[in-house]
Amino acid sequence: MDEHTLIVKQLARDISEVENGGSKTEALLDKAWKSGKFAYRIGVTGPPGAGKSTLVNCLAAAFSDAGKRTAVISVDPSSPFTGGAILGDRIRMNALSGRENVYIRSMASRGSLGGLSLKTHDVCDILDGYGFDIILIETVGVGQIELDIAQAADVTLTVLVPESGDDIQAMKAGIMEISDIFIVNKADRHGVEAMIMHLRSLIALRKNYSTLPWEQPVLRTIATSGDGVEAVLKALHDYRDMLEKQQAWHSIRSERMKNKVFQIVNDTLSAHFWTPEKQKLLRKELQSATSAQQSPFRIAEKLLATLRKA
Ligand SMILES: Nc1nc2c(ncn2[C@@H]2O[C@H](COP(=O)(O)OP(=O)(O)OP(=O)(O)O)[C@@H](O)[C@H]2O)c(=O)[nH]1
């Protein structure tokens, strides 16, 4: 087996280990952080079928052509199975599979939605450690979980289509806040101008989406033919430039680090706290809670009081 194949196999194993929360997770993340390398993380979100994968394909090919080591992660929070959508992505992604500097991976939720965005962070850290320059993270849909996943990224692209009016209506605040770049894909269809105007008017209404000096651009693409992809690449480049000039490139990373430390400490404290005895005490209190006319605060108080005794 050649060296490249060996590295890719090792990478796949490392990612699986981290995804499953295996015993080597900490050691792998230590090693990744030691590398001191950071990829540019690009989140791509938007409603089902908007053309996210087709666009990600175009972007990955362009980055790869420019000599950038590029990873594509497609995260599907809607299904715990490696279902049709991801299989479809895989087939289309085959256009990239001959390239040595492109790595493709899909992640499914396996039932626990909450953990998925945290896992996505860890997988990105592993990819950092392997020296990737670019990580494209595709998530289906426009729900809260997808927004969380998108926020694992340095920059978020929202891909819409001329018919996306209802999706925007449903998710208006979330979409407007997290999107750094808007794309109206399927610009070969009727209604593209109206959608662009609609987005621009919403952007104009939301003056303070970010403290960074950045105006959310609205770009049009035809991902199937590659039309408009150059402008998307330029916007991604400009955004990163802006982050670096504002010293935000580092503050994003330290903010992520802080969140991770909070999460580790909270998980550890909570795991220590919920001993079998405390769980038993909780069950006992719950059984008598209604008859004793207690609020949850009083039960929590009793449980926490055991800390003081300890
Ligand atoms: N007409 C037209 N069709 C497009 C364009 N971009 C993508 N498509 C088609 O739209 C369909 C969905 O594209 P995908 O790239 O799979 O969309 P997606 O957003 O990744 O879909 P999910 O991951 O399933 O949410 C495919 O049949 C694409 O060929 C475009 O610009 N114009």
Ligand SMILES: [Mg+2]
């Ligand atoms: Mg897709």
